[in-house]
Amino acid sequence: MRQMTRHSAGAPERVLALDGVRAEADGPDGVVTLLEDVTLTLRAPRVAVVGENGSGKSTLARAIAGLADVAAGEVTVHGVDAVRDVKGLRRTVGMVFANPAAQAIMPTVREDVELTVKSLRHNDGARLGRAEVTARVDAALAEHRLAEIADRPCLALSSGQAQRLAMCSVMAASPSLVIADEPTSLLDGRHRRIIAERLLAARDFQLLLVTHDLELARRCDEAVWIHDGRVREVGPAGDVIGAYEAFLDEAVATEFDA
Numbered sequence: 001m002r003q004m005t006r007h008s009a010g011a012p013e014r015v016l017a018l019d020g021v022r023a024e025a026d027g028p029d030g031v032v033t034l035l036e037d038v039t040l041t042l043r044a045p046r047v048a049v050v051g052e053n054g055s056g057k058s059t060l061a062r063a064i065a066g067l068a069d070v071a072a073g074e075v076t077v078h079g080v081d082a083v084r085d086v087k088g089l090r091r092t093v094g095m096v097f098a099n100p101a102a103q104a105i106m107p108t109v110r111e112d113v114e115l116t117v118k119s120l121r122h123n124d125g126a127r128l129g130r131a132e133v134t135a136r137v138d139a140a141l142a143e144h145r146l147a148e149i150a151d152r153p154c155l156a157l158s159s160g161q162a163q164r165l166a167m168c169s170v171m172a173a174s175p176s177l178v179i180a181d182e183p184t185s186l187l188d189g190r191h192r193r194i195i196a197e198r199l200l201a202a203r204d205f206q207l208l209l210v211t212h213d214l215e216l217a218r219r220c221d222e223a224v225w226i227h228d229g230r231v232r233e234v235g236p237a238g239d240v241i242g243a244y245e246a247f248l249d250e251a252v253a254t255e256f257d258a
């Protein structure tokens, strides 16, 4: 098989860097700041993002994927300017959203995966041949245990099946950064473990995993704790998750003492 342009050969070093990032949104009472002064340099292959509800984790993920209003600062994803180079970013980043129902574009499962595979190019810019597209789609469907429901309408999928399809379509594009926002939240026990193992075992992309599953987060190499729109801690996953758990224990204890 020929080398695909989106695989890592000749790709820049996998560094995810944010420098002084402020993200904003238009609220009912004017502009609100969702992230403030976020500066991070992440080189680890698997990075977890943790923090309480509303702390800014999804906003951080969206800022890296070019989907948030970055009002100040720089975001660089594997050498691509994520604020200005939308086309380059599309080739580099794959994002699995927290709400997978919003992610499927095409009528059926197979067509949705096929849409992604058809967008791939060989190093020389050539499109994939029909047989190659079919082979890749079949392989992706089998890998994500979707082959049996390949011809089912996307709108008829259960939440967990939709989440697996979202993951399959994203992975089929061979992005060098996969951002997964709560990718296992809707899955049953078996598929939660399968998807988690696959994400953690992967070596052909950098993973940014937004999760409330602290056991999963602990298994990443590095972690970022977001608190109130700012980076509270960043470092080895065990250390950061330990500090976050201690914070949660204290918060819960205070709640019951009051």
Ligand SMILES: Nc1ncnc2c1ncn2[C@@H]1O[C@H](COP(=O)(O)OP(=O)(O)OP(=O)(O)O)[C@@H](O)[C@H]1O
Residues within 6 Å of the ligand: 025, 026, 027, 032, 034, 051, 052, 053, 054, 055, 056, 057, 058, 059, 060
């Ligand atoms: N468009 C918007 N307008 C106003 N506020 C917003 C907007 N988008 C997000 N927010 C607010 O920004 C904060 C951060 O949201 P975000 O979705 O990033 O949190 P999160 O850490 O991912 O939370 P969760 O764990 O609940 O998914 C929240 O208080 C949210 O209500």
